[in-house]
Amino acid sequence: MIAAILVMALGAVVLGAALGYAAVRFRVEGDPLVEKIDAILPQTQCGQCGFPGCKPYATAIAKGEAEINQCPPGGEEGIRKLADLLGREAKPLSAEHGVEKPKSVAVIDENLCIGCTLCIQACPVDAIVGAAKQMHTVVDSLCTGCELCLPPCPVDCIAMVPIAETVETWKWRYPVIPIKPRQKVA
Amino acid sequence: MLRRLFAFNGGVKPPTHKSSSTRAAIATLPLPPELVIPLHQSIGGTPRPLVRAGQHVLKGQLIGAADGNISAAIHASTSGRVVAVEARVMAHASGLSTLCVVIAPDGEDAWVECRPVPWRSLPGDQVRDLLRDAGIVGLGGAVFPSHLKLKPGPGSRGSSKGGLRHLVINGAECEPFITCDDMQMREQANAILAGATIMGELLGAEEILVGIEDNKPEAVAAMQAASGRLGERGGRIQIVAVPTRYPAGGAKQLIRVLTGIEVPHGERSTDYGVQCFNTGTVFAIHEALEKGRPLLSRIVTVAGNVERPGNYEVLFGTPMDYVVARAGPKPDTDRFIMGGPMMGYAMPSRQVPVVKATNCILVGSPALFPPPAPEMPCIRCGECAKACPADLQPFEMYWHSRAKSFGKAQEYHLFDCIECGCCTYVCPSHIPLVDYFRFAKSEIWAREREKDSADAARDRYEFRQHREEREKEERAARLAAKAAATKARIGIDPSAGGADTDDQALIAAAIRRTQSATTDLPPAGESGT
Structure with missing residues (x-):
């Protein structure tokens, strides 16, 4: 009887020590799920989801504090990918967080810009160059189209311009078979 | 001299339709009223325009400078006045516009000064830069800048010297209707072989193999005669007739047939001591080095629904309908196809210009190329x-491309597909397989671009946060340092005493300062007198 208890106790101690060691030795820094969700999010850092950036939103989704349909730039496809990853039901984009728009970049009307630097401070990815009382301009290859620079502008000189398709970015269309009504035989 | 040939798997034997366009010699065209020269004509960066509207240019003058090393320059095809530098519809399946230089020819066709390149005495890098600035790209249809391929590999495998073992010159021209390489080999064999000799020396090649499909006996004979005329210097050159089987003209397929080397997935042929160039490219390299002339024109086959099919030497920028008008298009013409019936695609307009990639303008009509039969379900036959020359499984790739599960399609090596069209040709269910593969490839590229830009945005966002944090810390540190300096100046040891004594000392110091200031200042009422 005592031998059995001792054996079980010894087993518990050994296994406990092994588990404790493994928990320290193989500790995962950060939450891998957050990283995976963050990789799906479009990184516009626009805050339309109600969180200050894509990473905080990813953290909130991982904790189950946010729905997966709060990211308008990610659109339907982003929601579908998140649903696949998390095993949740895909749902339409939540209307209160905005609507899906074509990918755009901000363009500053350089004749109107007064050089107030407010947009530079608002840009989450440092895509606007300029200095106080000097004209500002957007580096379009870096702009994520988050629209965060629009509200602070005191002279409303920033417009969102959709990105045009070029020969380099053009995609072959999904093959579809044109269905034509059969011509009447006279 | 018989050489052991190898075979590639798959391939098809479509009717070649080549005889009608080889009856007449290569013809030249009168200058068109307007040349529209797109700046983007090769793989890689879009050249920067160097001319403005209203400027006069000479034939061969540089009008677009290569953008980086993976790019090729663009030149004025004739002398004249630049009418505009504007976006025009491009010879591309998308029908989108790109920046073009529009030139109104002055009719004089006056050349810039052309000097032969002393390529023997120049270092290799300089010769490659000169070829890039001469706008030399692969004229077989892929328009890959040739100077990038003219680098001898670092000690190629299986080679006794550091250089290349086999230099393959591709004159197979397997696609139906196209005869531009055939006619060029018949008429300009000497120049092609001279070019091949130059390239052999640049690459340090041990042997030069010219592969020509055996349905072009005239071209084989002309090249063999030219090789005989070279005598001792032509010792390394072998003209080899290869069996006619589409796509024997694919670079990997021709290398396989001539040398037996199979270049594995994701590796380059240079690593295996072999490199492949089209005959037109070889001719262009000869012109560029021996005559100093940049690439301004190419041989274009006009075939299909025309009265007089044939080959023309066409300046880049010539509108396609201007070229086709010479060959007499039949009235039921409904489209122009750039390339052949297997790999070509319909042009968005008949006025699109001839570019470096235009080896053939195939004139189509509903009778000649009837609309494809309706697509039926895949029966997994x-x-x-069996037909795939790249040893792929098109039915699996089709399945996954159709379902838009692109990761799976890539697992079946979608990017090894050369879009030759053999699978579409043999499919009993009339499935346009290549269309699905093109769709999947461009979709995957678009996603990669999006992912790259998202990653870059994430990096910049994180860097900005890091920077803001650092600036906050630096400001705090600066303020603390300033406070410490102030304390030191007014004679308090910052390390001594608690907060209370500190505060009291500060207050005392402030009172002292104020008192001394008031005694120094003149009384308020007397100011200004």
Whole structure:
């Protein structure tokens, strides 16, 4: 009887020590799920989801504090990918967080810009160059189209311009078979 | 001299339709009223325009400078006045516009000064830069900048010297209707072989193999005669007739047939001591080095629904309908196809210019190329896999491309597909397999671009946060340092005493300062007198 208890106790101690060691030795820094969700999010850092950036939103989704349909730039496809990853039901984009728009970049009307630097401070990815009382301009290859620079502008000189398709970015269309009504035989 | 040939798997034998366009010699065209020269004509960066509207240019003058090393320059095809530098519809399946230089020819066709390149005495890098600035790209249809391929590999495998073992010159021209390489080999064999000799020396090649499909006996004979005329210097050159089987003209397929080397997935042929160039490219390299002339024109086959099919030497920028008008298009013409019936695609307009990639303008009509039969479900018969010259499984790739599961399609090596069209040709269910593969490839590229830009945005966002944090810390540190300096100046040891004594000392110091200031200042009422 005592031998059995001792054996079980010894087993518990050994296994406990092994588990404790493994928990320290193989500790995962950060939450891998957050990283995976963050990789799906479009990184516009626009805050339309109600969180200050894509990473905080990813953290909130991982904790189950946010729905997966709060990211308008990610659109339907982003929601579908998140649903696949998390095993949740895909749902339409939540209307209160905005609507899906074509990918755009901000363009500053350089004749109107007064050089107030407010947009530079608002840009989450440092895509606007300029200095106080000097004209500002957007580096379009870096702009994520988050629209965060629009509200602070005191002279409303920033417009969102959709990105045009070029020969380099053009995609072959999904093959579809044109269905034509059969011509009447006279 | 018989050489052991190898075979590639798959391939098809479509009717060649080549005889009608080889009856007449290569013809030249009068200058068109307007040349529209797109700046983007090769793989890689879009050249920067160097001319403005209203400027006069000479034939061969540089009008677009290569953008980086993976790019090729663009030149004025004739002398004249630049009418505009504007976006025009491009010879591309998308029908989108790109920046073009529009030139109104002055009729004089006056050349810039052309000097032969002393390539023997120049270092290799300089010769490659000169070829890039001469706008030399692969004229077989892929328009890959040639100077990038003219680098001898670092100690190629299986080679006794550091250089290349086999230099393959591709004159196979397997696609139906196209005869531009055939006619050029018949008429300009000497120049092609001279070019091949130059390239052999640049690459340090041990042997030069010219592969020509055996349905072009005239071209084989002309090249063999030219090789004989070279005598001792032509010792390394072998003209080899290869069996006619589409796509024997694919670079990997021709290398396989001539040398037996199979270049594995994701590796380059240079690593295996072999490199492949089209005959037109070889001719262009000869012109560029021996005469100093940049690439301004190419041989274009006009075939299909025309009265007089044939080959023309066409300046880049010539509108396609201007070229086709010479060959007499039949009235029921409904489209122009750039390339052949297997790999070509319909042009968005008949006025699009001839570019470096235009080896053939195939004139189509509903009778000649009837609309494809309706697509039926895939029955998994495996005919496409038997026909695939790249040893792929098109039915699996089709399945996953159709379902838009692109990761799976890539697992079946979608990017090894050369879009030759053999699978579409043999499919009993009339499935346009290549269309699905093109769709999947461009979709995957678009996603990669999006992912790259998202990653870059994430990096910049994180860097900005890091920077803001650092600036906050630096400001705090600066303020603390300033406070410490102030304390030191007014004679308090910052390390001594608690907060209370500190505060009291500060207050005392402030009172002292104020008192001394008031005694120093003149009384308020007397100011200004």
